[in-house]
Amino acid sequence: MLGLKLLTDPRWANIAASNLHEILSDHAWCEQKAASNAITLITQNPEYEDLVHELTAIAIEEMQHFQMVIDIIKERGYVLSRERKDDYVGRLMKFAKKDGSRNQAFVDRLLFAAMIEARSCERFRVLSKNIKDEALATFYHDLMVSEANHYTTFLNFARKYATDVDVEKRWQEWLTFEGKLIQSYGTKEYIHG
Ligand SMILES: [Fe+2]
Ligand SMILES: [Fe+2]
Numbered sequence: 391m392l393g394l395k396l397l398t399d400p401r402w403a404n405i406a407a408s409n410l411h412e413i414l415s416d417h418a419w420c421e422q423k424a425a426s427n428a429i430t431l432i433t434q435n436p437e438y439e440d441l442v443h444e445l446t447a448i449a450i451e452e453m454q455h456f457q458m459v460i461d462i463i464k465e466r467g468y469v470l471s472r473e474r475k476d477d478y479v480g481r482l483m484k485f486a487k488k489d490g491s492r493n494q495a496f497v498d499r500l501l502f503a504a505m506i507e508a509r510s511c512e513r514f515r516v517l518s519k520n521i522k523d524e525a526l527a528t529f530y531h532d533l534m535v536s537e538a539n540h541y542t543t544f545l546n547f548a549r550k551y552a553t554d555v556d557v558e559k560r561w562q563e564w565l566t567f568e569g570k571l572i573q574s575y576g577t578k579e580y581i582h583g
Pocket of ligand 1: 451
């Protein structure tokens with residue numbers, strides 16, 4: 391799925407379902423961080439008109455997802471927990487190249503975003519297929535479709551604007567790195583836990 395090297399053990403969905411307050415809170419913050427990441431890409435690369443336009447739409451959509459999740463949190467009688475550090479995303483961020491050319495850093499930031507969208511999409515799929523709560527299963531199915539589109543957008547911008555990067559080769563390096571990284575996860579009630 392989306393080139394991912396390792397798929398999530400469906401039993402992770404049971405862990406997530408056993409602590410809805412935690413998974414929903416963590417999910418809400420993932421959406422907020424996705425919006426922030428899109429905004430950062432816009433502020434650092436304003437000369438790409440189509441990227442500014444499309445990532446503005448993504449930032450808005452991610453905040454709409456945030457709103458949907460906090461509405462669910464409220465409906466269920468929970469209160470949004472404080473943001474926690476996302477260890478998985480932190481490790482991906484470390485893998486992203488920052489010391490090469492401006493174009494290399496730009497392309498890697500796009501691939502970093504595509505990578506998180508791909509794994510989030512896969513995790514939403516696992517939730518949609520395995521969670522017993524029907525309303526939540528449908529919700530996660532819809533979000534899965536949306537994140538898959540974001541994945542494509544980020545990857546296509548990397549392909550379009552790379553000048554001194556072999557994007558296909560670099561994307562394979564990302565997939566390989568992530569495939570090993572994700573082996574340490576899948577046991578906690580977080581979207582990337
Ligand atoms: Fe989202
Ligand atoms: Fe997204």
